Amino acid sequence: MNEPPVCARCEEEYSLDFGLDPTRYCHECAHAKVYELEEELNQWKTWGIVEIAVRNPNVASYMQEWEDRTTKAEAEVERLKNDLEKTEALLHIANEERTKLRGNLAMAEYALGLKQKIKEKNV
Numbered sequence: 222m223n224e225p226p227v228c229a230r231c232e233e234e235y236s237l238d239f240g241l242d243p244t245r246y247c248h249e250c251a252h253a254k255v256y257e258l259e260e261e262l263n264q265w266k267t268w269g270i271v272e273i274a275v276r277n278p279n280v281a282s283y284m285q286e287w288e289d290r291t292t293k294a295e296a297e298v299e300r301l302k303n304d305l306e307k308t309e310a311l312l313h314i315a316n317e318e319r320t321k322l323r324g325n326l327a328m329a330e331y332a333l334g335l336k337q338k339i340k341e342k343n344v
């Protein structure tokens with residue numbers, strides 16, 4: 222003997238006259254459920270990523286992964302900036318040293334030229 226279906230929402234017995242899912246809702250509750258689902262669908266269409274992430278653990282996990290990657294990338298950028306500053310400071314020192322050495326070389330070449338001229342006069 223078949224028991225009449227009981228609505229999953231209002232728990233009233235209902236008939237199958239309307240051709241709705243006989244295992245879930247009565248006619249009134251089915252309409253209410255459709256309305257609720259349409260409202261929820263409209264919300265999903267307009268929610269931003271945060272509202273979706275709050276309701277969907279997969280999206281939240283995906284966002285966390287990208288946040289972790291961003292944090293890691295920002296740390297790497299900071300490290301590279303520090304390395305660049307150190308390299309620029311060393312380059313500045315090297316340029317000063319090069320300028321000093323070029324001056325020394327010019328003086329040495331000049332002195333060598335003078336020595337050569339003196340040698341030629343004495344010969």
Ligand SMILES: [Zn+2]
Pocket residue numbers: 228229230231232233246247248249250251
């Ligand atoms: Zn119902």
